[in-house]
Amino acid sequence: MIARFLLLASVASASFITPGAFAQDAAQPVGDDTAQNVRGEVIVVTARRRQETAQEVPLAISVVKGDSIEATGNFNIVKLQQLAPTLQVYTTNPRNTSVNIRGLGVPFGLTSDGFEQGVGIYVDDVYNSRVAAATFDFLDVSQVEVLRGPQGTLYGKNTTAGAINITTNQPTFDFEGRAELTVGNLNLKQxxxxVSGPLSETVAARIAIAATSRRGTLYNVTSQRWINEQDNLGIRGQLLxxxxxDFSITLSGDYSKQDPECCGTTFVRVGRTQRPLNRQxxxxxxxxxxxxxxxNPYDRLTDLDSNLNAGNKIGGVSAKVKWDVGPGTLTSVTAWRFWDWKPENDRDFTGLSIVSKSQNPSQQDQYSQEFRYNYESQDVDFVVGLFGFKQRIDTQGTEQQGSAAAKWSLTPSTDPNNAANKPATLAGLTASNTQWLKADSAALFGQLSWKVTDALTIQPGARINYDKKSGFYQRVVTNAQGQTISCTATPAPGTIAGTTxxxxxxxxxxxxxxxxxxxxTYDFNVNYKVARDILAYATYAKSFKTLGINQNGLPLNADNTVNYDASTVKPEAVNHYEIGLKTQFWDRRATFNLTAFRTDIKNFQATVNGGQFGTVRGYLANAEKVRSQGIEADFKIVASDRFTAYANGAYTDAKYKKFTNAPCxxxxxxxxxxxxGQAADYSQPGVPGALSPxxxxxxxxxxxGVSKWAFSYGAEYNIPVTLLAKDGQAYLGVDGNYRSRWNNNASPSIYTEVKGYALTNLRAGFRGEGFDIFGWVRNVFDVNYIENLQVAPGNTGLIAGQVGDPQTWGGTIKVSF
Incomplete structure (x- = not known):
């Protein structure tokens, strides 16, 4: 690890990660030290629950300003990874979304409500407990902070890998407004x-709205429609x-609706399994x-025959109270949020009616309350707080077998009376699932910064957390006649014996x-200001991810009985080590930051799949040990008023150190x-008829889901011009990103390897006071790439997937006043 650190540090100019990509509008200077240099860029963050400059925070943090998000077309968390290469976001639909930092966070695979995410997502200090509830379009966002590494002291049990802290624009007592219109190919309209302004001398309001629609990128020959479209609407209102x-109350409410025909897959490849050849x-x-x-997946054709839907409604209200009390500030954040999910999927990934219906609609309510007290002085700063959380999720699932199921799933025979030759054997067989989850959590936390000298600061932090989870799952199986079947030796009253x-x-x-x-949870940070613009730090963190329960049903034993031992999953135990260097030079026009880290996890919560239609789609299990280590480097330069550039890079080595009972x-x-009882034999992969471990x-x-190498870059050049009697700047911008190959299966497979790819985007336009007009092209070279792959159930060897966006282009007009 030391050798890699020294090697990469020596070539850091080729491996950079930005702390503030294109942060064009510098925040107001904080403190006299930053105000001394008017040329230097100052980015204010709230990563430690108080305002300070990004370069003062002794942790790895990427800051992306709202203007950068809009200019580069990264309008939600899924797209944000193009600007922060240590962030990995993979999604097959809003619910099945994985947000990871440094390869850690959410168990990769199908989502279960019974576990916690490892990357906390916060919007204006409000925690979004489900990743799906954060797949909204960015709406009137001021900036996004990506905090890398465990943040359990201040952000809670759900941040073993990091946190995403989103800040929206707040109400103002000066009247202001802005509007933006974008059109492009694929019938894109956004x-x-x-608008914000005063309602009285003491009350201000702000309201924002956004709508996006775009034709799908995959053509379904069965429905003769383009699918995987975008159809989003969002609104946010705030009252200050x-x-x-010394005192303020901010009331906020938001609502977001996504109603696309989504999320379908296309054929990618077939791999040999160990099933008999005639069953592949x-x-x-x-x-x-x-x-x-x-x-050819890049023909963008599919023939899925089941209904598709990704209806997603997200919203909530919050009240934030800030009161300067004595030498500090008391903050209270009260919030209620909901998430209503109405999906329909094609579970077999084919145009055959094998699984004719698959849907798991769910409804979530969550309540949270946080109290914090911040104190700052010349020698000591501290934050102490209380956090409470309550959540309930209800789900009603239906999965039904179709007319092609018998011939696909059962062993055939030349006997016409064989069950496999009779569609009615399985057609209409329906599993109806009812489930709920209740989760309660409470925490007491604090973090102290002791300024031992003007240069040396010691920062310990701690959090004690209590969690309770309870769930219920019931699957009722009915045949085509609607009769409830039983699979026990003696059928229960009111049921009939099901067939084999x-x-x-x-x-x-x-x-x-x-x-x-x-x-x-606790952490300990020591940071030392080597010089005015050079900060070195070292951190140790002991963190955890709380216990999990298998909420979507339990796997079966070899004898087809239910494995109740898999009901609960142990908490993760995390040990994290990090060293970093933050520097600014050339009159603070250049920023260079370097970080090295190692994270060790015991009882890593991994998602595994049963692989058959009749078992659960995915469930949690503990991998004994996992390790993630790597190096990140950050560089940005504001060479002049005419030219700005950044380059990003991350090397991440994330492995299962010990996982002896993983699915194959x-x-x-x-x-x-x-x-x-015999040692597993792995010598016959893909040999039909071979014995399987x-x-x-x-x-x-x-x-x-982890690329070892990830890079992104961007640059913009402008010249002053006068156009149509308007003074302004003509500008040309470029940005791009690269990710090396990665594997898309919980147990890495030769069939789910995703090739690395590089994307390049261009934009050119004219801006002046109060307006900005530009054209853009994304994926300029029309690169073919895979966003994710899925192994079809049944071990037939079918690999389906979703391809990335083709080249897109369009124009944007922005006005402000």
């Missing part, structure tokens, strides 16, 4: 507007009451005379997991299980 300089994808498709529209084939696909199940835990990848699955030891393999 409109944004915001400030009777004096090519043979199964031939048996039903099925031909996929194209085997029916019980092999869906089994009734009921579980009610519940657990609670106390956890103690597709190439080692599908065959008869190897004898129990009962589980696989994937120790030493890379974590899914």
């Amino acid at each position: 409109a944004k507007a915001a 009451f400030r009777p004096n300089e 994808y090519d043979a199964l498709a031939a048996a039903q005379n099925y031909v996929v529209p194209s085997r 084939q029916q019980c092999g696909v869906y089994q009734p199940q009921i579980s009610a997991p519940s657990d609670s835990a106390w956890n103690f 990848p597709p190439e080692l699955s599908g065959g008869t299980l190897q004898p129990s 009962r589980q696989c030891d994937i120790s030493g393999q890379n974590l899914p």
Whole structure:
């Protein structure tokens, strides 16, 4: 690790990560020290729950200003990773979204409501407990701070990997407004507007609205429609009451609606598994005379035959009270948020009616209350606080077998009376799931900054946290006639005995997991101001991710009985080490920051998949040990009023140090299980008819979803011009990003390797006082790339996926007053 650090530090000019990409509008100077140099750029952040400059904060932080987000077209968290390469965001739909930092955060794969995310997402100090609830378009955003590394002391148990702190523009007592209109190919239309001003001498208000629509990028030959479209609407209103300089109340409300026909997949490839050859994808498709529209995913064709929907409603209200009390400030943040999710999916990824219906609508309510007291003095600063959280999620799921299910899922025979040759064997078989989750959490936290000397600061922090989770899951299985079936030797009253084939696909199940835990988090930071603009720091953090429960149903044992031992999942235990250097030079027109880190996790919460239609889609299990380490470097330069540039880079080495009972990848699955008690044999991957290991030891393999190398860059040049009697600047901007290859399966597979890719974007325009007009091209070179891959259930070898956006272009007009 030391050797890598020294090597990369020596070539840091080629591997940079920005602390403030294109932060064009410098914030007001903070303190006399920053005010001494008017040429230097000052970026104010609230990463430590108080206002300070980004270069003063002794942690790795990327800051992206609102103007940069708009100029580069990164209008939500999914797109934000193009500006912050240590951030990884993967999504198959809003609910199944993974937000990771340095390869850690959310277990990669299908989402379960029973676990916590490891990257906390905050909007104006309000915690969004589900990643899906943060997939909204950025609306009237002032800036986004990406805090890298554990933030458990101030941000809570859900931040073992980091936090995303989003700040919106606040109400003003000076009247102002802005509007933006964008049109482009793929029938893109986007409109944004915001207005703010006083209602009286003590009350100000702000309202913002945004709407986005765009044609889909994947053509469904079955429905003859473009799918994976965008159809988003958002509105936010804020009311500020400030009777004096010492007291203020901000009331906020927001609502966001997404209603696209989404999220479909296309055929990507077929890989050999250990199923008998006549039970693998090519043979199964031939048996039903099925031909996929194209085997080239970049033809952007699919033939999915089930309804698709990604209806997503998000919103809430909050009240933030700030009161200067004595030498400090008391802050109270009270919030209620909801999330209403109405999905429909094609579960088999084909145009055949294998799974004819798959939907898991859910509704979430969450309540949170935080009290903080901030104190600042010449020698000591501290923050102390209390946090309470209450959440309930209800889900109603339905999955139904179609007319092609029997021939696809059951072993065929030449006997016409064989079950596989009778569509009615499985057609109409329906699993109806009812589930709920209750989660309660409370915490006491504090962080102290002791300024030992003018240069040396010691910063300890601690948090004690209590969590309680309880859940309920019930699956009722009915046949095509609507009769409830039972899979026990003696059918329960009111049920009939299910057939062997029916019980092999869906089994009734009921579980009610519940657990609670106390956890103690602490960190210790030492930072030293080597010179006026050079800060060195070192951090150790002991963090955790709280316990999890398997909320979407439990896996089955080898004898098809329910494995109740998998009901709960142990908390993660995190040890984190980090050293960093923050510098500014050339009259603060250049910023260079360097960070090296290592994170060790015991009982890592990983998502694993049963691989069959009849088991749960995904469930949690503990991997014994995981390690993530790497180096990040940040560079930005404001060479003059005419030229600004940045370059970003991160090297991330994230591995399973020990995971001995992981699910096997597709190439080692599908065959008869190897004898129990014998050492697993991995010597016949992809050999039809070979025996399959009962589980696989994937120790030493890379974590899914993580690129070892990630870079991004950008530059803008302008010249003063006069156009149509308007003085302004003509400008040309470029930005781009690169990610090296990564694997898209929880257990890395040779079939789910995603190739690295580089994207380049251009923009050119004219701006002056109160206006900005520019044209843009994204993915200039029309690069073909994969955003994610999915292994189809049943171990047939089918790999489906979602391809990235093709070249897009358009124009934007912005006005402000």
